[in-house]
Amino acid sequence: MSTGYKYFAFTFNDYVFTSAWLIVFTIITIGIYLRNHQNPDYKYFMPHFFWKMFLGIAFATFYVYTYGSGDTTAYYQGAECLKDLAMEDPSSYLHELISGPSGDYIPSYYNSRTGIPPIWIYKEPNSWFICKLASFFAFFTFKSYLALNLIFSFISTLITWRFFLFVRSFLTIRVGYVAIAVLFIPTVGFWCSGLLKDTVVYCASLILLMNLIKALKGLKVTHVVWIILSAYIIGATRSFVLISILIPFIVTFIFYFNRSASFIVKFITRTIGVGIIFLVIFAYSRYSSTFEELSTQNLVSTAEVIYNDFQQNQGYTGKRYDLGISEFTTSSMIKTTPVAILTAIYRPFIWEASGFFMLVNGLESLVLLYFTLKLFQKRDKLAPRMEEESRIFFIICLFSCLIMAFFVGFTSGLFGVLVRLKAPLIPFFLLFVFHRITENNPKKNAPLNEKTALS
Incomplete structure (x- = not known):
């Protein structure tokens, strides 16, 4: 992985694995709808799903092709670094999960094989925490920023819908x-x-x-x-x-x-x-x-x-x-x-x-x-x-x-x-x-x- 945080264009992995996850999420959503379609409120469920998927992809596209970088792509890189660190050195990965950033320097266990997280993200505990959360899902996105973004969009869809049912x-x-x-x-x-x-x-x-x-x-x-x-x-x-x-x-x-x-x-x-x-x-x-x-x-x-x-x-x-x-x-x-x-x-x-x-x-x-x-x-x-x-x-x-x-x-x-x-x-x-x-x-x-x- 590059040590920089620029992300100028979607890759082949982005298109392939994002499409795969979108198909999986659509099947799951249709299954939920079919089990609950007797409930009149569920007429909003499928539109809400596609609305969130569209905006999630639009958000990622906007950041990548307008700015080429930003918090979101830096979170992706940090998550990828943590995922690669888990594959190479599980004990150091666990140490990162349960401890805060080590300050204004990057620990030596980050190297050319794991990638180097952006220092401005790593030294800010709040932002680095997002990388930690995202690292759990990075194992299933195969180095695709867009797929990782889509997973967050789907989780947000389910939680928002649960809140909708709750207030209803x-x-x-x-x-x-x-x-x-x-x-x-x-x-x-x-x-x-x-x-x-x-x-x-x-x-x-x-x-x-x-x-x-x-x-x-x-x-x-x-x-x-x-x-x-x-x-x-x-x-x-x-x-x-x-x-x-x-x-x-x-x-x-x-x-x-x-x-x-x-x-x-x-x-x-x-x-x-x-x-x-x-x-x-x-x-x-x-x-x-x-x-x-x-x-x-x-x-x-x-x-x-x-x-x-x-x-x-x-x-x-x-x-x-x-x-x-x-x-x-x-x-x-x-x-x-x-x-x-x-x-x-x-x-x-x-x-x-x-x-x-x-x-x-x-x-x-x-x-x-x-x-x-x-x-x-x-x-x-x-x-x-x-x-x-x-x-x-x-x-x-x-x-x-x-x-x-x-x-x-x-x-x-x-x-x-x-x-x-x-x-x-x-x-x-x-x-x-x-x-x-x-x-x-x-x-x-x-x-x-x-x-x-x-x-």
């Missing part, structure tokens, strides 16, 4: 709205389908959210396993996303714990819960240096580094935006919160688009703004009260979106980066908006059988 089991939103929000948003499909950190974070977030809500109804061992696994993946990849999900869930759990108990019991438990939250916040602010990347100092400093890098590094092309912040302190970040959140959710505006993909996202933002404005329409006071499970889901989703939007809007700096990082929060926000504007309408489609969706 208890939400009263029309099925078409749910399908749009979860299955068919163009930028989400493009940026969260291929071999990218965004795909891993998005899929792990869906798994974490599903199992957290399931655990509220009845904790099982499988829920614990999936919660721990998905939380670990998110924490190792993009830690602020883990914070944005867990904080709303913990607060929601405290206020819904013992919700059927007497007033005095609820008052005592919630008071104790709020006290614990403030105690944790105090302890975290005082001793957060022990949390390494999740410490307050590192979160602020990391945000500053990323923001300044995107603002000042001329290697990043594209239109920039400025939140007007001059110094990076906790107080200045708090003051900038409303602008950062609005930027992440609604920008780029359509007049700020500088290319085709930006134009598509600008149109998405315009549609999202339109539906958001419909939230302020006069509501029916006699509308049925939202069911408890739906209420818990939307509280977690809404506040997760706001926290995530703050981090994304604050650190991106470039509209091109903003479009990519904001993609995972759009489905959650759209679900909330769709539910609010349609909750007064009769339920058009009955939810799935709970056993089917929550199994």
